Amino acid sequence: MQTRRMVNVYKQYWRINILTTLEYRENFLIWFLFTFIYHGTAIASLWIVLERFPSMNGWNFRDMFFLYALWMVAHALHNTFFSTVGEIPDHIRDGEFDRLLVRPLDTLFQAIATPGQVFPDELVLALITFVAATLYSGVHVDAVFIIFVPLIVIGGALIDLGLNLIISTAAFWFVKVDALRWIFIQLEQEFTRYPLSIYSRSVRLLLTFVFPFAFMNYFPASYFLHKHEAALGVPPAAGLLTPVIGIVFVALAYVFWRFGLNRYQGVGH
Amino acid sequence: MAIIEAADLRKVFRRIVRQPGIAGAIGALFSREYEDKVAVDDVSFSLAEGELVGYLGPNGAGKSTTIKMLTGILVPTSGLLRVAGIVPSAHRQANAQNIGVVFGQRSQLYWDLPLRESFELLRSIYDVPRDRYLQNMRHFAEILDLERFLDTPVRQLSLGERMRGDFAAAMLHDPKIVYLDEPTIGLDVVAKEAIRVFIGQINRERGTTVILTTHDLADVERLTPRIILIDEGRVIYDGALERLRTEYGTHRILVVTTVDLPPEDFAVPGAVVEGRENNVVRLGFDRRSLTAEALIRRVLERYAISDVSIIEPDIDTIVRRIYLEGYQKDAVGAPS
Amino acid sequence: MAREATYRFDVFTTVGSFVVRVYLLRMVWTALYAHNAAPKDLSRHEIITYSTVALLMGIVMDIDQTRALNDKLRDGSIATDFMKPINVPLYFFADGTGEVLFHAALLVPSVLIALLIFHIIVPGPAVLAAFLLSFFLGYLVGFFLNFILNCTSFWTLEISAVQLIVTWLTDLLGGELIPLILFPAVLQQFIYVLPFAAMFSTPLLIYVGQIPPARYGEVMGLQLLWIVVLGAVSAVMWRAGARRVVVQGG
Numbered sequence: 001m002q003t004r005r006m007v008n009v010y011k012q013y014w015r016i017n018i019l020t021t022l023e024y025r026e027n028f029l030i031w032f033l034f035t036f037i038y039h040g041t042a043i044a045s046l047w048i049v050l051e052r053f054p055s056m057n058g059w060n061f062r063d064m065f066f067l068y069a070l071w072m073v074a075h076a077l078h079n080t081f082f083s084t085v086g087e088i089p090d091h092i093r094d095g096e097f098d099r100l101l102v103r104p105l106d107t108l109f110q111a112i113a114t115p116g117q118v119f120p121d122e123l124v125l126a127l128i129t130f131v132a133a134t135l136y137s138g139v140h141v142d143a144v145f146i147i148f149v150p151l152i153v154i155g156g157a158l159i160d161l162g163l164n165l166i167i168s169t170a171a172f173w174f175v176k177v178d179a180l181r182w183i184f185i186q187l188e189q190e191f192t193r194y195p196l197s198i199y200s201r202s203v204r205l206l207l208t209f210v211f212p213f214a215f216m217n218y219f220p221a222s223y224f225l226h227k228h229e230a231a232l233g234v235p236p237a238a239g240l241l242t243p244v245i246g247i248v249f250v251a252l253a254y255v256f257w258r259f260g261l262n263r264y265q266g267v268g269h
Numbered sequence: 270m271a272i273i274e275a276a277d278l279r280k281v282f283r284r285i286v287r288q289p290g291i292a293g294a295i296g297a298l299f300s301r302e303y304e305d306k307v308a309v310d311d312v313s314f315s316l317a318e319g320e321l322v323g324y325l326g327p328n329g330a331g332k333s334t335t336i337k338m339l340t341g342i343l344v345p346t347s348g349l350l351r352v353a354g355i356v357p358s359a360h361r362q363a364n365a366q367n368i369g370v371v372f373g374q375r376s377q378l379y380w381d382l383p384l385r386e387s388f389e390l391l392r393s394i395y396d397v398p399r400d401r402y403l404q405n406m407r408h409f410a411e412i413l414d415l416e417r418f419l420d421t422p423v424r425q426l427s428l429g430e431r432m433r434g435d436f437a438a439a440m441l442h443d444p445k446i447v448y449l450d451e452p453t454i455g456l457d458v459v460a461k462e463a464i465r466v467f468i469g470q471i472n473r474e475r476g477t478t479v480i481l482t483t484h485d486l487a488d489v490e491r492l493t494p495r496i497i498l499i500d501e502g503r504v505i506y507d508g509a510l511e512r513l514r515t516e517y518g519t520h521r522i523l524v525v526t527t528v529d530l531p532p533e534d535f536a537v538p539g540a541v542v543e544g545r546e547n548n549v550v551r552l553g554f555d556r557r558s559l560t561a562e563a564l565i566r567r568v569l570e571r572y573a574i575s576d577v578s579i580i581e582p583d584i585d586t587i588v589r590r591i592y593l594e595g596y597q598k599d600a601v602g603a604p605s
Numbered sequence: 606m607a608r609e610a611t612y613r614f615d616v617f618t619t620v621g622s623f624v625v626r627v628y629l630l631r632m633v634w635t636a637l638y639a640h641n642a643a644p645k646d647l648s649r650h651e652i653i654t655y656s657t658v659a660l661l662m663g664i665v666m667d668i669d670q671t672r673a674l675n676d677k678l679r680d681g682s683i684a685t686d687f688m689k690p691i692n693v694p695l696y697f698f699a700d701g702t703g704e705v706l707f708h709a710a711l712l713v714p715s716v717l718i719a720l721l722i723f724h725i726i727v728p729g730p731a732v733l734a735a736f737l738l739s740f741f742l743g744y745l746v747g748f749f750l751n752f753i754l755n756c757t758s759f760w761t762l763e764i765s766a767v768q769l770i771v772t773w774l775t776d777l778l779g780g781e782l783i784p785l786i787l788f789p790a791v792l793q794q795f796i797y798v799l800p801f802a803a804m805f806s807t808p809l810l811i812y813v814g815q816i817p818p819a820r821y822g823e824v825m826g827l828q829l830l831w832i833v834v835l836g837a838v839s840a841v842m843w844r845a846g847a848r849r850v851v852v853q854g855g
Binding site: 027030031033034037038041044045048049051052053054055056057058176179180183186187190191194197198199200203 | 611614615618622625626628629632633635636637638639640641644763766767769770773774776777782783787788789792
Binding site for chain 1: 281337340341343344346358361362365366368375377381382386389396
């Protein structure tokens with residue numbers, strides 16, 4: 001019956017999110033404008049550069065637009081459902097985390113279901129952009145595409161969640177993780193914008209096997225756009241593995257989280 | 270059958286001692302030096318269901334560490350702890366279902382929402398059946414006078430209103446035990462009284478066990494017949510409040526106002542001059558060795574007096590004395 | 606002790622992300638120049654220098670020097686500042702200066718890295734001097750822009766979204782990401798006159814020699830114009846805002 005309880009709490013959480021967002025309407029509008037400009041400037045930069053330099057290792061603007069849109073959906077999915085994990089350091093800092101420990105629910109779940117002003121506007125924007133990019137890039141939309149793309153974006157969101165959770169767990173030891181988080185997100189957005197093949201070998205290894213951002217959009221996009229680049233000798237269908245990579249990465253992050261939580265509770269002392 | 274059982278409870282915090290600078294950082298890679306801080310050292314007590322207990326101690330005494338172990342936030346280093354039959358460190362969530370916590374310094378209500386919404390959310394978190402929830406809400410709204418501001422956003426509430434909301438929130442799921450940490454802090458006299466009345470009421474009506482941690486000893490005097498004193502991680506007193514007063518409240522002060530300015534060598538055998546200002550002299554004496562009547566007679570034998578009054582020891586002074594001087598079970602004789 | 610750790614962390618993250626970003630941009634421009642016809646007036650080495658210097662400028666320009674104004678308006682402590690016998694705007698200017706100087710100090714290792722590891726092109730002393738002057742002017746444009754944004758806190762507290770919007774627009778339209786000369790012709794009509802260009806593009810184009818000495822007066826004049834305009838707007842907003850605080854009590 002824990003599951004039923006969690007479902008109820010989760011429903012309430014979303015109800016309050018929507019209510020709070022509606023109450024602070026003007027706030028919502030301006031943040032939506034920011035989201036629009038944040039992604040808009042990225043896409044605009046790509047367009048401007050590719051107008052002047054039409055090919056990037058064989059990728060043109062249509063390809064790059066699709067590449068970005070794929071990342072955008074995964075990232076927006078994470079922001080909509082898991083951004084609250086990024087507030088865990090605040091909870092630890094102001095004592096609210098103890099409150100979570102005193103309630104009859106899993107602490108990570110409670111952190112995820114912390115009401116705030118979350119609204120799926122970025123996700124809607126990302127989906128629209130992705131549909132536009134899919135059409136514009138001329139990607140072949142077959143059964144594989146339809147089945148795998150949702151799985152891939154979920155996997156991508158899990159990769160983002162894994163990173164978010166790792167940084168939040170670090171807050172059990174370090175205070176200044178917010179600055180670190182911001183840097184990571186910025187670098188993620190900047191590095192995933194371009195095809196992996198432009199990077200040096202060490203960067204490619206890092207983005208594939210350490211922080212698997214390449215799985216968020218590059219490998220899947222390569223597969224769907226039929227870009228046969230021999231980057232690291234990874235087979236083209238590797239892009240379909242993203243859901244698995246996402247699950248593995250978030251599982252590792254979760255192990256780290258349990259470790260940090262145990263330490264916080266003074267287990268073993 | 271005790272509802273809370275703590276035996277030989279111990280909590281040690283281990284800190285890595287690192288030498289400053291680069292050399293220290295490198296050194297830390299090779300060998301780890303630890304520093305143990307014993308926050309709770311062999312604490313034992315037993316609470317029966319429905320008891321109202323004050324848990325007191327100076328800052329850093331191990332009070333909050335004990336409460337954190339009872340509530341499941343911290344895991345004990347060793348010792349036995351059982352709350353309503355559950356070991357908190359083994360079954361955190363099950364234990365959480367049985368308890369309510371009010372942190373006086375920090376609200377659990379959701380800032381941006383009307384009070385009612387906070388209650389709704391808590392109802393789903395604690396899985397309170399709808400009719401029981403409505404029943405409790407009605408009851409608390411009445412005795413805490415919440416009706417007026419149930420639909421006001423919490424951030425607009427006064428401290429007193431918010432505190433009352435926090436109390437209702439803590440009790441919503443009918444916990445067997447409530448932990449109150451500084452529940453009256455920052456409140457005005459009227460609000461404090463309202464809270465104390467409420468605490469007494471839920472204890473009487475529902476048999477809720479209450480553990481109260483506070484620095485406001487008036488709370489203790491009004492509410493808790495039993496107090497547990499902790500200092501330096503150890504229980505130094507566990508018993509009735511009254512006994513504390515009779516055993517430790519042995520020091521009284523006789524305030525005399527002299528007719529003429531009291532001389533430099535103003536002295537009365539059996540009493541100590543603790544202070545003087547113009548014509549007023551404060552004489553401290555031990556009730557056990559000298560009655561007030563006897564002391565007054567001695568004073569009258571020596572000096573001309575225009576007024577006299579007696580200051581009884583208050584809990585504050587008693588407790589402070591115990592912290593400073595340590596618990597001495599067999600202490601008899603002259604004060605300090 | 607904690608401050609020391611904060612500074613060390615700041616140094617690490619600022620210089621660290623500078624290095625990472627330069628590497629990224631080098632790889633991006635290298636890939637772009639490898640497969641496409643290069644612009645005749647901007648070699649790969651020059652554009653990488655451009656990007657690197659842009660990032661160096663960013664180390665100092667990214668500071669919101671008058672941020673304290675927004676902080677104090679949010680927690681209401683601004684009222685007491687108005688009661689003190691100090692020049693309040695000057696106080697806020699001075700408050701952030703420490704952080705600016707700290708980041709300016711971070712330029713030292715960053716410039717060394719840029720020179721020794723990334724081998725950026727260094728122009729002749731005359732051009733370098735013009736660049737530094739233009740950089741200083743650009744910094745002032747950015748300062749007043751930030752000040753105006755912070756002043757809006759007098760009326761609405763939630764300005765972080767607006768500030769971020771301006772930051773992102775600056776990155777794109779100021780030529781921080783891509784030199785404005787590479788923008789499509791249709792956009793080139795107006796982007797040069799925007800204040801964003803005055804912040805980054807003008808000094809950067811001077812540095813890589815895209816703006817010849819003959820035009821220095823013209824472009825720096827435009828920067829100066831923006832300083833005057835934004836400075837005037839700042840003064841007006843400040844006075845209006847201050848009046849509001851005094852009347853409403855914070």
